[in-house]
Amino acid sequence: MWQLDSSTLITVITILASSIGIVIGAIVPAVMEGIAVQKALEGMTRQPDAANDLRTTLLISMALLESTAIYVLLVVLVLLFANPLLDRFF
Numbered sequence: 029m030w031q032l033d034s035s036t037l038i039t040v041i042t043i044l045a046s047s048i049g050i051v052i053g054a055i056v057p058a059v060m061e062g063i064a065v066q067k068a069l070e071g072m073t074r075q076p077d078a079a080n081d082l083r084t085t086l087l088i089s090m091a092l093l094e095s096t097a098i099y100v101l102l103v104v105l106v107l108l109f110a111n112p113l114l115d116r117f118f
Contacts, residue, residue: 038113046104053100057093064089 032040068086072079106112 034117035114038117039111042107042111042113046107049100049107050104053097053104057097061090061093064093 064086068082071082075082
């Protein structure tokens with residue numbers, strides 16, 4: 029087995045956690061945005077008169093969903109480039 033010092037081990041674990049976090053943080057909002065668009069289009073086809081209200085609500089909800097992906101990206105970048113775990117433990 030490899031003999032890693034603790035700072036290298038924390039760095040490797042941080043990189044793995046960041047990789048998993050960005051994958052999940054990108055997939056989940058994308059799926060939710062797809063579901064939101066699907067439901068909005070179904071509502072627009074059922075009630076064409078309410079299409080403007082549905083479109084406005086859809087755009088606001090899409091912006092909120094996309095902001096969660098941006099927050100995940102921010103956390104991952106902090107973990108990768110300004111790792112607070114290294115300062116805390118060493």
